[in-house]
Amino acid sequence: xxxxxxxxxxxxxxxxxxxxxxxxxxxxxxxxxxxxxxxxxxxxxxxxxxxxxxxxxxxxxxxxxxxxxxxxxxxxxxxxxxxxxxxxxxxxxxxxxxxxxxxxxxxxxxxxxxxxxxxxxxxxxxxxxxxxxxxxxxxxxxxxxxxxxxxxxxxxxxxxxxxxxxxxxxxxxxxxxxxxxxxxxxxxxxxxxxxxxxxxxxxxxxxxxxxxxxxxxxxxxxxxxxxxxxxxxxxxxxxxxxxxxxxxxxxxxxxxxxxxxxxxxxxxxxxxxxxxxxxxxxxxxxxxxxxxxxxxxxxxxx
Amino acid sequence: xxxxxxxxxxxxxxxxxxxxxxxxxxxxxxxxxxxxxxxxxxxxxxxxxxxxxxxxxxxxxxxxxxxxxxxxxxxxxxxxxxxxxxxxxxxxxxxxxxxxxxxxxxxxxxxxxxxxxxxxxxxxxxxxxxxxxxxxxxxxxxxxxxxxxxxxxxxxxxxxxxxxxxxxxxxxxxxxxxxxxxxxxxxxxxxxxxxxxxxxxxxxxxxxxxxxxxxxxxxxxxxxxxxxxxxxxxxxxxxxxxxxxxxxxxxxxxxxxxxxxxxxxxxxxxxxxxxxxxxxxxxxxxxxxxxxxx
Numbered sequence: 001x002x003x004x005x006x007x008x009x010x011x012x013x014x015x016x017x018x019x020x021x022x023x024x025x026x027x028x029x030x031x032x033x034x035x036x037x038x039x040x041x042x043x044x045x046x047x048x049x050x051x052x053x054x055x056x057x058x059x060x061x062x063x064x065x066x067x068x069x070x071x072x073x074x075x076x077x078x079x080x081x082x083x084x085x086x087x088x089x090x091x092x093x094x095x096x097x098x099x100x101x102x103x104x105x106x107x108x109x110x111x112x113x114x115x116x117x118x119x120x121x122x123x124x125x126x127x128x129x130x131x132x133x134x135x136x137x138x139x140x141x142x143x144x145x146x147x148x149x150x151x152x153x154x155x156x157x158x159x160x161x162x163x164x165x166x167x168x169x170x171x172x173x174x175x176x177x178x179x180x181x182x183x184x185x186x187x188x189x190x191x192x193x194x195x196x197x198x199x200x201x202x203x204x205x206x207x208x209x210x211x212x213x214x215x216x217x218x219x220x221x222x223x224x225x226x227x228x229x230x231x232x233x234x235x236x237x238x239x240x241x242x243x244x245x246x247x248x249x250x251x252x253x254x255x256x257x258x259x260x261x262x263x264x265x266x267x268x269x270x271x272x273x274x275x276x277x278x279x280x281x282x283x284x285x286x287x288x289x290x291x292x293x294x295x296x297x298x299x300x301x302x
Numbered sequence: 303x304x305x306x307x308x309x310x311x312x313x314x315x316x317x318x319x320x321x322x323x324x325x326x327x328x329x330x331x332x333x334x335x336x337x338x339x340x341x342x343x344x345x346x347x348x349x350x351x352x353x354x355x356x357x358x359x360x361x362x363x364x365x366x367x368x369x370x371x372x373x374x375x376x377x378x379x380x381x382x383x384x385x386x387x388x389x390x391x392x393x394x395x396x397x398x399x400x401x402x403x404x405x406x407x408x409x410x411x412x413x414x415x416x417x418x419x420x421x422x423x424x425x426x427x428x429x430x431x432x433x434x435x436x437x438x439x440x441x442x443x444x445x446x447x448x449x450x451x452x453x454x455x456x457x458x459x460x461x462x463x464x465x466x467x468x469x470x471x472x473x474x475x476x477x478x479x480x481x482x483x484x485x486x487x488x489x490x491x492x493x494x495x496x497x498x499x500x501x502x503x504x505x506x507x508x509x510x511x512x513x514x515x516x517x518x519x520x521x522x523x524x525x526x527x528x529x530x531x532x533x534x535x536x537x538x539x540x541x542x543x544x545x546x547x548x549x550x551x552x553x554x555x556x557x558x559x560x561x562x563x564x565x566x567x568x569x570x571x572x573x574x575x576x577x578x579x580x581x582x583x584x585x586x587x588x589x590x591x592x593x594x595x596x
Contacts, residue, residue, distance in 0.1 A: 014484040015401035015409050022398040022454045023415070026422055029451040032435040033427020039434065046434065095325065098318050107319070113582060114326040117333070120574050120581055122513035124535045128567045129332045131539065132339070132560065140335055143350050176329065180585075204311065229424075237516065241539050255429075262430045263520055275428025283425050 040273035060273040069252065076163065077253040080234035083167045085227050089220060091171050092178025096216075097208065099179065100186050112183070115176035123173075127241035130169055131156065162247040169242075170235055181223070182216055189215035221293050228289040232278045254278050333571070340364070340564035347560045363565040373566065375526065376533035379445070383529050384511045387449045391507040392500070394454045395462055400488050402459070403466035419456050436521060447521040448514070448529065455510070458503045465499040466492055502584040505577065512573055530570055538563050 035050070040060055042053040064070060095115070102108040118126060133139045136152040145153060155165045193211045202210065236255035243251045254274060262271030334354045339347045340363050341356035351357045367373050401409055402416055427435075432451070441447035469492060477487050493500070518532030525536060574581075 011484075012409055012411075015404065016411075018397045018484070018488075019401050019415060022394045022459075023418065025394065025450065025453050026419065028439065029432075029435060029453075030422040030427070033431035034425065036427055036431025036434055039431055046437065049438070050434065095322070098322055101315070101318055102322065103315075107322075111322050111326045115329045116582060117578065118329055120509060120513075120578065121571060122515060122531055124513075124515045124531045124539060125567055125570055128534065128538050128563065129336050132336060132564065132567075133332050138348055138350060138560065140350070140353065172329065240516075241535065258429055262433075268430050268434075272428060272430040275430060279426050279428060286424060 037272060037276045039268055040276045042269055044268040044272070046268070056269070060269040061277075063270050064273055069248070069257075072249060073252050073254055073257050076250055077232055077234045077255075080163050080166055080239075080251075080253060081231050083163070084170050084235065085224075085230070087167055087171050088174060088178060088227065089224060091175045092182055093216070093220065095175060095179045096182035096186060097212065099183060100212075112176075112180065116180060117176065118173045119177040121173075123237040123241050126169070126173055127238070130242065134165070156242055157244065157246050159247045159250045162243070162251040166235065166239060166242065166251070170238060173238075178223070182219060185216040185219040186212065221296065225286075225289045225293045229282045229286040231285050232281055336564045337568050340561055340568050342561060344559045344561050347564075363559070363561040364569075366562050367565050367569060372525065372533065372537075373530075373569075376528050376530045377569075379528065380512060380530040382445060383448050384508060386445065387452075387511040388504060388507045390449055390453050391455055391458070391511075392504060395458045395503055395507075396488070396493070396500075398454060398459045399462035399466055400484070400492065403463045419454075419459060423456055433520060442521055443523045443527060445527075448511075448517055452510075452517075455503075455507060458506055462496070462499060462503060465496055469495055498584070501580070505581055505584050508577065509574070509581065534566060534570055538566055 038050060039053075041055055041057060043056050043059075044053045099108055099111060102111075133141050134155040136142050136154050136157070141155070142152045145151075153161065155161055189212065193215075194207055197207050197211055232254055234253040234255070236253070236259070239251060239253055240256055240259065243256065255278075258271045258274050258278075261267040261274070331354065335352070338352050338354050338356045341359055341361065342352045343358040343360060343362075346352055346357035398419065402412060402419075404412060406412055426432075436442060436447055436451055441450060473491055474487055477491055482490070513531060515529070515531035515535050518527075518529045519535055522528055522532070525533060528536065
């Protein structure tokens, strides 16, 4: 018995050795920052280190909620994130359904290839392109609007328009990816179902409504669940590259605020406190939506 | 699928083709426009004559960019980052995925370690603590700051675990009977069988390293150590004068021309465009394999 136990350990030892390097890295660079959240409760000075700084209880938290712009920042974040989430379901599902109706496979392939490209470019590059084409004075988009008799639109400088610019350009970058995912879900639907439906006299709309959409509902639910954790992620990489003080009132989001507080203004404690609350809310949302998805569709993501 | 062509359906098909064509055009047009700008004269570019074909074709802006040491150096740093980062990502992914793909009876601690990795996706430490840890571990201002903290891409690990799980157990048992250990089984059975998945994961990692800009921006002290995307962020997008050197400022006059800007944007896109056929092929396969199930 004892030798068997020892034999088992001997067999397992190499597995532990393999795990050692990745686990070490995660302990330091993933779990380390979690422990580093203690900064939220400190008057943190980098020179004194994580546990040498003065503990000040919840002062940082009261400070945050006293900031005049905190409400608008949270509102902007949720508004932009929510709009992106909705558009990020509707557009790819629609495009996938439309592509699925295309008979010429070469046309279908070409469209797929083209709409997928922006997904692979970074927000730095895409922002560079957007700034170029959306410029009110020289940009081609406003030139085109000019031909139609429309006055220049400040897509990136007008606080009323900026949130919608972020949503639309986010869709531009990501809908190709979503479309491909939904298309591959569409191909897994049993063709016999359609034949049966046709025999029963179902029209195209009824087929879409009763066969196609239910057929991809698991994928829709899965992707939605994964995205609810992002309810407070309005897209830092995008907004950081596109926004300016002119649009802070509607475009400043939690992550950009944390960046300016923490990196530009050295307010480490308050910035960490904001980040920590954001992570906790995200965790809550993931847990809740995971439960909801399990109840609704019997599908567990985690 | 049954195709019944009613009049209504024909009308729908025509609109469908037009709509999809417009969608594709919207995606590709901005890129072609920037490419056209980069090959036109500054005068033509700022007078709005350029649409998708260059006006007064010339490659001067490309010459400026290539003669600009800062741009070339940043490009080189990005290449170095990819050359260091991708192999390290791959090694870590394989080392983590193999043990976690074993059955519970083979590896009793599997559950704990799986959660150990999953938790890091569910809860992030946040920007400031992350920065402080990297600072504390002495990586600031070194190329390793861009490679080590993100060395274990958890999503890729999950993807590879799912693939490893699908490899028939008989192969492994046969090897075990012949006296092969885990290292041997991993090296001579699992890895050769997983080449398509490994290719997918390599591409993910390559793309991630090439496109990353934020870490470079805050972990490096001066622009001369920036990888390309961070450099682009500073020079092309934010134009924050405090981070620029005198030489940078001199160059800025030329660099900020619409044509030169466009040339830089396009050059930064080239590597992605080169691997695009592979990206397209393997990305979807990867997603199907991954299933994102923990």
